[in-house]
Amino acid sequence: MLVLPKKREFNFFIFIILIIFIISLRTPSFLDLNNFMDILNDTAILTMVAIGQLMIIVTGGIDLSVDASLALTGMSVALLNQHYPEIPLFIIILISITIGLLLGSINGLLVSQAKIPPVITTLGTMSIYRGLVFVICKGTWVSAHEMTEAFREFPRRSFLGISNLIFIAILIIVLFLIFLSLTKTGREIYGIGGNKTAAQYVGINLNKINYLAYTLCGGITGLAGFLWVARYAAAQSETAIGFNFQTIAACVVGGVSITGGSGTVIGVVLGAFFIGIVYNALTMINVSPFWQMAIQGFIILFAIIINTIMDKRNQQLLLRKRSFNE
Amino acid sequence: MNNCILEMKGIRKYFYGVKALEGVDFKIKTGEVHALIGENGAGKSTLVKILAGVYQPNAGTLIFNHKSVQFLSPQISQQAGISAIHQEATMFPELSVTENIFIGHHIRNKSNGLLSWKEMKDKTQALLNKLELDIHPDTKVKNLSVAQRHMVEIAKALSLNAKIVIMDEPTSALTIKEVEYLYKIIRKLKSENKAVIFISHKFEEIFEIADYFTVLRDGKYIGEGKMADVTMDEIIQMVIGRNLEHRYPQIEAEQGNTILKVKNLTRIGFFKDISFELHQGEILGFFGLVGAGRTEVMQTIFGIEALTSGEVFINGKKVNIANPAEAMNYGLAYIPEDRQLQGTILKMNIKENVTLSIINKISRHFFLDKEKELKITEQYGKQIEIKASSWQQLVENLSGGNQQKVVLAKWIATKPRILIMDEPTKGIDVATKATVHNIISELAKQGIAIILVSSELPEILGMSNNIIVMHEGAITTKFTRDKANSENIIKAAIGSILS
Amino acid sequence: MNKPKALVNKRNIFDLEKIRKINLLNILLKWEIILLFIFIAIIIVNSNLSPYFLDYNNLMNTTFNFIEKAIIALPMMLVIICGDIDISAASILALSSVFMGMASRAGVGTFGLIAVGLFAGLAAGFLNGFIITKFGIPSIAVTLGSMSLFRGIAYVILGDKAFTKYPKSFAYFGQGYIGNTMIPFELVLFVVLAIIFGIVLHKTTLGRKVFAIGNNSTAANFSGVAVNKIRLIIFTVIGFCSGLASILLTSRIGSTRPNIADGWELEIITTVVLGGVVITGGQGNIFGVIISVFIIGFLKFGMGLINIPGKVMNIALGFLLIIAIMLPELLKRIKPKNNI
Numbered sequence A: 001m002l003v004l005p006k007k008r009e010f011n012f013f014i015f016i017i018l019i020i021f022i023i024s025l026r027t028p029s030f031l032d033l034n035n036f037m038d039i040l041n042d043t044a045i046l047t048m049v050a051i052g053q054l055m056i057i058v059t060g061g062i063d064l065s066v067d068a069s070l071a072l073t074g075m076s077v078a079l080l081n082q083h084y085p086e087i088p089l090f091i092i093i094l095i096s097i098t099i100g101l102l103l104g105s106i107n108g109l110l111v112s113q114a115k116i117p118p119v120i121t122t123l124g125t126m127s128i129y130r131g132l133v134f135v136i137c138k139g140t141w142v143s144a145h146e147m148t149e150a151f152r153e154f155p156r157r158s159f160l161g162i163s164n165l166i167f168i169a170i171l172i173i174v175l176f177l178i179f180l181s182l183t184k185t186g187r188e189i190y191g192i193g194g195n196k197t198a199a200q201y202v203g204i205n206l207n208k209i210n211y212l213a214y215t216l217c218g219g220i221t222g223l224a225g226f227l228w229v230a231r232y233a234a235a236q237s238e239t240a241i242g243f244n245f246q247t248i249a250a251c252v253v254g255g256v257s258i259t260g261g262s263g264t265v266i267g268v269v270l271g272a273f274f275i276g277i278v279y280n281a282l283t284m285i286n287v288s289p290f291w292q293m294a295i296q297g298f299i300i301l302f303a304i305i306i307n308t309i310m311d312k313r314n315q316q317l318l319l320r321k322r323s324f325n326e
Numbered sequence B: 001m002n003n004c005i006l007e008m009k010g011i012r013k014y015f016y017g018v019k020a021l022e023g024v025d026f027k028i029k030t031g032e033v034h035a036l037i038g039e040n041g042a043g044k045s046t047l048v049k050i051l052a053g054v055y056q057p058n059a060g061t062l063i064f065n066h067k068s069v070q071f072l073s074p075q076i077s078q079q080a081g082i083s084a085i086h087q088e089a090t091m092f093p094e095l096s097v098t099e100n101i102f103i104g105h106h107i108r109n110k111s112n113g114l115l116s117w118k119e120m121k122d123k124t125q126a127l128l129n130k131l132e133l134d135i136h137p138d139t140k141v142k143n144l145s146v147a148q149r150h151m152v153e154i155a156k157a158l159s160l161n162a163k164i165v166i167m168d169e170p171t172s173a174l175t176i177k178e179v180e181y182l183y184k185i186i187r188k189l190k191s192e193n194k195a196v197i198f199i200s201h202k203f204e205e206i207f208e209i210a211d212y213f214t215v216l217r218d219g220k221y222i223g224e225g226k227m228a229d230v231t232m233d234e235i236i237q238m239v240i241g242r243n244l245e246h247r248y249p250q251i252e253a254e255q256g257n258t259i260l261k262v263k264n265l266t267r268i269g270f271f272k273d274i275s276f277e278l279h280q281g282e283i284l285g286f287f288g289l290v291g292a293g294r295t296e297v298m299q300t301i302f303g304i305e306a307l308t309s310g311e312v313f314i315n316g317k318k319v320n321i322a323n324p325a326e327a328m329n330y331g332l333a334y335i336p337e338d339r340q341l342q343g344t345i346l347k348m349n350i351k352e353n354v355t356l357s358i359i360n361k362i363s364r365h366f367f368l369d370k371e372k373e374l375k376i377t378e379q380y381g382k383q384i385e386i387k388a389s390s391w392q393q394l395v396e397n398l399s400g401g402n403q404q405k406v407v408l409a410k411w412i413a414t415k416p417r418i419l420i421m422d423e424p425t426k427g428i429d430v431a432t433k434a435t436v437h438n439i440i441s442e443l444a445k446q447g448i449a450i451i452l453v454s455s456e457l458p459e460i461l462g463m464s465n466n467i468i469v470m471h472e473g474a475i476t477t478k479f480t481r482d483k484a485n486s487e488n489i490i491k492a493a494i495g496s497i498l499s
Numbered sequence C: 001m002n003k004p005k006a007l008v009n010k011r012n013i014f015d016l017e018k019i020r021k022i023n024l025l026n027i028l029l030k031w032e033i034i035l036l037f038i039f040i041a042i043i044i045v046n047s048n049l050s051p052y053f054l055d056y057n058n059l060m061n062t063t064f065n066f067i068e069k070a071i072i073a074l075p076m077m078l079v080i081i082c083g084d085i086d087i088s089a090a091s092i093l094a095l096s097s098v099f100m101g102m103a104s105r106a107g108v109g110t111f112g113l114i115a116v117g118l119f120a121g122l123a124a125g126f127l128n129g130f131i132i133t134k135f136g137i138p139s140i141a142v143t144l145g146s147m148s149l150f151r152g153i154a155y156v157i158l159g160d161k162a163f164t165k166y167p168k169s170f171a172y173f174g175q176g177y178i179g180n181t182m183i184p185f186e187l188v189l190f191v192v193l194a195i196i197f198g199i200v201l202h203k204t205t206l207g208r209k210v211f212a213i214g215n216n217s218t219a220a221n222f223s224g225v226a227v228n229k230i231r232l233i234i235f236t237v238i239g240f241c242s243g244l245a246s247i248l249l250t251s252r253i254g255s256t257r258p259n260i261a262d263g264w265e266l267e268i269i270t271t272v273v274l275g276g277v278v279i280t281g282g283q284g285n286i287f288g289v290i291i292s293v294f295i296i297g298f299l300k301f302g303m304g305l306i307n308i309p310g311k312v313m314n315i316a317l318g319f320l321l322i323i324a325i326m327l328p329e330l331l332k333r334i335k336p337k338n339n340i
Helices: A004-026 A033-058 A068-082 A089-112 A117-135 A149-152 A164-182 A183-192 A196-201 A206-231 A243-253 A264-286 A289-326 B044-052 B074-080 B097-102 B117-130 B146-159 B176-190 B202-207 B233-241 B293-300 B326-329 B339-344 B350-354 B368-383 B402-410 B430-445 B457-463 B488-492 C003-048 C057-061 C064-082 C091-105 C110-135 C139-158 C168-175 C184-204 C205-215 C217-224 C225-251 C264-274 C286-305 C308-336
Strands: B003-013 B020-028 B033-037 B061-062 B067-069 B080-086 B164-168 B194-199 B212-217 B220-226 B259-268 B271-279 B283-287 B309-314 B317-321 B331-336 B418-422 B450-455 B466-471 B474-480
Touching: A004 A264, A004 B309, A033 A068, A033 A164, A033 A183, A033 A206, A033 A243, A033 A264, A033 B259, A068 A089, A068 A117, A068 A206, A068 A243, A089 A117, A089 A149, A089 A206, A117 C264, A117 C308, A149 A206, A164 A183, A164 A206, A164 A264, A183 A196, A183 A206, A196 A206, A243 A264, A243 A289, A243 C110, A243 C139, A264 A289, A289 B146, A289 C110, A289 C139, B003 B044, B020 B044, B020 B194, B020 C308, B033 B044, B033 B202, B033 B233, B044 B164, B044 B194, B044 B309, B074 B080, B080 B146, B097 B117, B097 B146, B146 B164, B146 B176, B176 B194, B176 B368, B194 B202, B212 B233, B259 B293, B271 B293, B271 B450, B271 B466, B283 B293, B283 B430, B283 B457, B283 B488, B283 C264, B293 B331, B293 B418, B293 B450, B309 C110, B326 B331, B331 B402, B339 B402, B339 C217, B350 B368, B350 B402, B350 C205, B368 B402, B402 B430, B430 B450, B430 B457, B450 B457, B457 C286, B466 B488, B474 B488, C003 C286, C057 C286, C064 C091, C064 C184, C064 C205, C064 C225, C064 C264, C064 C286, C091 C110, C091 C139, C091 C225, C091 C264, C110 C139, C110 C168, C110 C225, C168 C184, C168 C225, C184 C205, C184 C225, C184 C286, C205 C217, C217 C225, C264 C286, C264 C308, C286 C308
Parallel strands: B020 B220, B033 B194, B033 B212, B080 B164, B164 B194, B283 B450, B283 B466, B331 B418, B418 B450
Antiparallel strands: B003 B020, B003 B061, B061 B067, B212 B220, B259 B271, B259 B309, B309 B317, B466 B474
């Protein structure tokens, strides 16, 4: 039996197929395999970090600092690569994840121990981390020729036609699908978002889970930081500015409830993919990049409003059904 | 064979200076169904929450299975073999029935350590079948009705294979069929040598199902014994401490014109075709089990929720009330069920609370008139006998009874013509209860029309001129005072309609 | 004078009330007293950093740098006490500025520009409030979206260009002084607004209702308070004030770019929270916010004196925000539990 949430993701999937179809009618090159690969590559990083954001929104919080963490981690490893090119790549990747975990755990501590509301915590750490990017690079760039070839080429290198970047994204998707639906800790994340008191009654440690969610999100973001600066072959203090909103948009469009307690990895993947398609299509029809922010904002508002209306309608329908059964 | 599995001795519990339990003793044996009896606010839930690990006692000992224990958290209590169904829903609305039942003790796949949803779903289905519930295990709990949620809670408690099962007011939201199932389940648990602690303030049910009883009153242990050795009257005496007859003030029989008329009021999913009339000076009692829909009806009349169809007439004129402010303009006042969440603003002081509903009237061109504020608070505060060290005191620091008085003062200050009171004496000490009842009677004498929603049979019988009984969103019967008695009211409340 | 016994007794009760009031006031004012000390400390440090700091004219001119944010902090205080939040305020400022730029290019004169700026802010604020109240969506979510939308529209209209043609008289609002004094017009405007907001918050029925809603919107609703109407008004007001701030800022820098006031949300919210307004709503005080405005304003000025770059100043602000919120929690844990 198809229960409502799964139905929503399925409907969304059909909706996306429809959109792709409509766009390809106007611009046949949209369906090109190369273009499709471009979309996947462009969306890979967004998908990963959006999954991190998903965990946090499900607990009832929000992480506005992901773009700053990403930039800080990216800049750190870029600088490392620039000054110590002999460091092997997998160490660089490990370092990026570690820095990410650290930055995320600071958020986690502030939210769980100091009990500071997530909006404020991450607003604060966003500024601190972003400022630190500036400090460590002293206002300069790390550009392509200052990075080693291994570093730059990593996301692009492909195996069986699929880039490393996409592989990593798929890995993260699978890992967190398993974590969030098939492990006790993963389900506890949904528990505290759904009903804090009930969660305590069943022995869920609120502090531990909150801390974990932010730290894990940090870890993913750290990895994404490396991938970002490698892919765009540049690291600067403005890297990824505004990216935090894209991750939130991907979540909201993917059906994650902003009040917490519900939302799925598949939904977020579809949401990120949808945003990727929209951007790609807009670029194809020559819409200037200056439209991105406005469209993003519109998408967020639209998705939230539609979700809210649909939820209310569902509730009404259920009430109607119940009263007819009596 | 029979074996004392739990003994609680000398339990004391304080909350912010309020004594919830003062030296309470409690014992239960395996295979025993033990009723914990007392009025609202007697301390039953508190005692049981201590057992369930939700609260820690300030003093006293717990001996479980002949060992001295401390249940520092709900999980520890659960692991020891105690399963509790609390009054408040402790469910996760966004999660499925399966997940709600198994959260905290998931079943894992033995080979890879991951959660085994198939196994959990099958077990859930089996459990639901055993309880003869027509619910799909994947349904999100938020999509279940109140009664269904309660049954899922019961299923959850059963899934834990506990030694002691605690049920805190389990029948309050159930239909008559479901209550029968519950009794069947309890009897089965008994035959499996489990101990069942059954909390209720409804004397009628207890005689049906319990072997033993313990009575609490105002946080104190009053007595215990075998159900077979005692009569209903004796238990009632222990519970309320004095004779039923003397509790209620004289209710006048004279009533004036019809001031409120409700015709075919319907709100889909909550109540259907509610029609009644209310007269000046009348006290109209609304009785029913929790979930019967009375609060929903009142909140719809008061404009907090919208109606689907139906009409409301005030003084003969049809009205469309869209929000509480409009309701107030028509002379309506509503004292809500939950005084902490809906009735008062805990972090504001008494003056601010009492004047909140009439705030526009105590201002001069939008400016607050602090003198008038004080005057009004003093006037009504003294009339209702609010006991506080000063009017600046924050409402959160008052006792439950005084908090309720603040709510009362606030609404009486609006000089209403129709006063709707939703469980006004719930969780209040006996002395304050008497004060509130006297006030209600005084107001009725002044010609104010009163609707009294209550789940307490003695209160309804003692205070009302007329009684309307609701069940599952509909009115089953209307009684006049002389025709009403506990038996026929209960029957109407659990669904059998009398002509 | 002869005091009859009855009066003496009455006075005793009164004194008891007064003593309790003074105790309460002491506790209330503690936060503001701490802020005052911090403010004085900053003044001392700044005057050590630069001998010209304590010059009257210089002090006055320093306020130019933060008064526009301060003007938005006042309605933000109302929003947060009411239990909501608005992170789109700076974006509304940008949008309003862009509309003024378009109007100016079309030849609209100063008074027309003011009307455009104020109306744009008001309309944007109203839109926020409408979506929030009509659909029942948390304000954080809505303003998260509108934050991108409003500034995004500014980018769509301007791209990487700027509006630089504004009428000469328009420059007065952001750059002018009152008559022959050295008191900036902006500063006076802020003082007037601060008085208005202070009175509204603490002395009017609207203010009382705002506190009620922020503490418990359910109980407020049940008590007949028009919760959604008031929230709608408040979001419209902050939009309006953002438009007002936009006029001042645009007039001061004489041009409009789509990234105008970028990142101001952090500073404005920090100012309000530092001022003792509890982020979850229901508590707060105008004096704290006013002192906080000057603390942050002069703190940043001091940092500028020692050439700390803007991005690094943001680090300090981020820390300040977090500490400002942690402090009440920590104080609560240290103070012994009072049982009244």
